[in-house]
Amino acid sequence: MDMRWRRLAASPALFVLLVAPTLGRQEPLPPAEALVLDDFEEPGLGGRWEAFGELKASRVPVPEGSGGVEGVSGTALLVDGGPGASLRTRPIPDGPDLSRFDRAVVRVNARGASAEDPVVFEVHFYAAGRRAWRWRKVSLDRDGWQELRLPLAYFRPGGGTSPSWDEVDRLGFHLRTDAELVLDGLELVPGDSEDAAELSVDQLLRDAFGPEAETRVHRRGPFVVLTDSPDVPEAPLLDALEAMGRRTREEFPNLPEPTGPVWLLIFAEDDDYRAFWPRFARRFAGEMGPPGSGGFTALGIASASCLPDDPEAVRPVFVHEASHALMDRMLGVASEGNWLFEALGTRYQLDVSGQDLGPIVRQGLADPKARSPLEELLDGEPVPETRYWQVATVVDWLLDDPGRRAAFHLAVDAMRSRGSTDLRPLAPEFLGGDLDELEPEWLDWLRRSYGDDTP
Structure with missing residues (x-):
């Protein structure tokens, strides 16, 4: 029964x-x-x-x-x-x-x-x-x-x-x-709506900025930006988020549509950004310390603060963290610093910053101590910031060849079913070998792509 x-x-x-x-x-x-x-x-x-x-x-x-x-x-x-x-x-x-x-x-x-x-x-x-x-x-x-x-x-x-x-x-x-x-x-x-189980705009505004704050809400597509700063440039920011979402969809057409709003909190003051998360965690009967990084995403909510000297800037970290929140909503895997989320956040952040990744890549090729074995890096656990260049170029390599791209899409689908981005158990089935066997192919692709002759 x-x-x-x-x-x-x-x-x-x-x-x-x-x-x-x-x-x-x-x-x-x-x-x-x-x-x-x-x-x-x-x-x-x-x-x-x-x-x-x-x-x-x-x-x-x-x-x-x-x-x-x-x-x-x-x-x-x-x-x-x-x-x-x-x-x-x-x-x-x-x-x-x-x-x-x-x-x-x-x-x-x-x-x-x-x-x-x-x-x-x-x-x-x-x-x-x-x-x-x-x-x-x-x-x-x-x-x-x-x-x-x-x-x-x-x-x-x-x-x-x-x-x-x-x-x-x-x-x-x-x-x-x-x-x-x-x-x-x-x-x-x-509740009184079809999505009563999800946080509402009013709830999140109140939790993030307090009931008395002057706040603004900017929307486009799945992205919802909540801020207490009057200086956040609405159109340029939404353009950057929309471009990131469009590129995500082009590169991963297999992923479903976001299951809900993609939240981005932008605080006028950095101290308020860091004080928010411990307070918000208590709403979930949890505990955490202030984030140590310039941007942080958890519970499908991206966050960062304005630059004090240039509050109107569209910071690359806004796009990086919003990418994590988007993938949370599309892949159904939490943003916890795993390699796939950090790879995509880094790649899409570069579209805003215009930074040339070449010097970092060539340094990593020249010094084996500046990179980690893929078997260790792509395990679904948090990735150190010093290895963001590495996971970003792994995704570039996986998407570069049409056949490899199709196989990678199938692996990503399996990640959703498994609830983890750990690529180690999936690589033999979808990519044709263990990660330690595939690593030389990735390194050869890097040398060809970035003009390095390191043996």
């Missing part, structure tokens, strides 16, 4: 909505009903849920006096497990598109939880057909029934992937600590 998706009539107590205008300025949707994922009243738990790791799950009666939490009654689910264990729903055929839902509601009693010994778990939404999910950490420091209202827009991508909400077909709970959880009344609350 597949997990039941049932609907409840709307009630004022149930609907505490995060209402904000959306990117597309859509007309509000008519009032909709909440979606009950499971209330555990029906038997057949094994047909709806599956457990992983050391975990026990069983239906138990809810005692009288549930603490006055609406949605807790009858029968609940007792989950008893340790760190690393998880429980998730089985894949749901023809499940609903979760894009229009605003938040998840979880009624939970974390037995024995205290401030000294909190119970910590993650709520996951898993994508269908590939290894991708979105998640949010929950930490409970008291026992007794509680109603958690978790905004879907503030669930972060997991496992290096960036799935869209219309891909999701499973809900799960992943334990970080020993836990004895009692769950009931798992629901999704609809």
